[in-house]
Amino acid sequence: MSRRRVGDTRSPRAGTVLLGVIGLAFLVIFFGWPLLxxxxxAVAVNDGAGIVELWRRADAGPLLAFTLAQAAASTVLTFVVAAPITWLVARVRFTGSRLLLVMVTLPFVLPSVVVGMAFRAVFTGPLAFLPASLGGALDDAGPSLVPVLCAHVFLNTAVVVRVVGAAWSGLDPRLAQAAQVSGAAPLRAFTTVTLPxxxxxxxxxxxLVFLFCTTSYGVIMVLGNGQLRTVETAIYTEGVGYFRLPEAAALSVLQIIVVAVTLAAARVLSRRATGDRPSDEQPPAPRGPTRAAMALTVAWAALWLALPLAVLALWSVRPAGPGSWTLAGYRALGREVNGITPLESAVVSLTTAVAAAALAVALGLTTAVVVTRLRGPLREVGEIIAAIPLGVSAVTLGFGYTLVLAHWPARLANSWLVIAGVQALVVMPLVIRVAVPALERVPTGLTAAAASLGARPIRVFGTVDLPIVGRSLAAAAGFAFVMSLGEFGATSFLARVDTTTLPVMIGTALNRPGEASLATAMACSVVLVVVTAIAVxxxxxxxxNAGSLL
Structure with a gap:
């Protein structure tokens, strides 16, 4: 049965175009407005200073150098950790592979502030014996980059496993097998045939990893002890801490440039990342030495991806260290922190996440329908517009909205609907990336047959297309919900007392001195981990299928 292909020449109907325009307009207006x-x-300052002068005032040079250097180091370390896990996911079929994917994916969708809390627990607990230069006794020592790098590895391993694993599982293994039959050792066959x-x-x-590390905010905020500063954290410090809005805006422009260049590179490179193995071929089942390698790889994955969360759970009931078992942090979930309780914040988080996911799916699906029907340059433009918010700095977006909302009525500007709308903007590209390939896999013959029987386009879509792509859309909605639930960067700018989400609550508790505040932050973090794990x-x-969502 025939399927939609790139060369399909069907023209989109006017109604379909209108629906897609609504989705694209949402992206363009509500993403472009705060950036403009x-x-x-940044350029309209009262003292006449240009943007270069504003960068100099904000020490943009050293900030950018440190931001790029830590992102590059994090990227290299992420590949070192992810390499064996990627091999296991791509080349071995075993019971429990879905559970491994949950363990790999969970860190990527966790709130960055929760990840920071987990590694604060690791480096002030089990690894407190390390020298201060390596992050030991993090609370009492000066700044160390090691905890930040480890947290970035934890967050971004899923990117490598998903993207490279999907490509690797799509390669025809017979070429490497032929090289080995010809006398090449397995390592040489890999480096000369598979790796290229x-x-x-x-x-x-x-x-992508580099992009996510350059825009890292919660991790640096929690683990940097206020002394490690990137462009991302400096935007918040300049704009909110010192209220130097021109400098903060200039740094935001610099961040936008870095994001745009990196995102363009990622798009060009990902376009070439294709596999060549037939889709019905399955990886081999483990046997012999492969079983031993599989066991070591699972242990390696658990060390990097599961142990930090286990330490966080343990330290949430003993925040002061060994011998101090207490449930005070969990009992404090019903007590007010700056005018709102953590439980009330949890309700706000769930409400905004559900609304954001619903909006992202509705607009993302209509946009994806149009993208699948566009051809040539128009499709390219649509895909670029849809992908831009995927790599946007959430802090930059949040700061831009603080400038925009200053001119709105207070009742509207302070509404939780604003937070839901911004969260939908951030996660909508993920919905589109899932929906487009799912829609293109719908057999053309089925839709043509329904249309030939007189069914209207909307009925054809509802009775043919939608049931086929339903599971993919449900998965996209789930990830949109999870990522909205944990969004921290933009929400930290937009939240007010009665719209404080749980990730923002954690940041607020961390800024309050005392063991009780730390216990509350850890208990809130564990709650978010549990909810996120169930959703994932x-x-x-x-x-x-287990393909890439990135």
């Missing part, structure tokens, strides 16, 4: 406000603020074909996917994954497990169970 930032640029305008994986290089585009590796480069694309590296660009459900999504992995309903997904039609």
């Amino acid at each position: 406000a930032l640029v305008g603020r 074909r994986l290089l585009p996917a590796i480069a694309a994954a590296a660009a 497990a459900i999504v992995e169970a309903i997904r039609p």
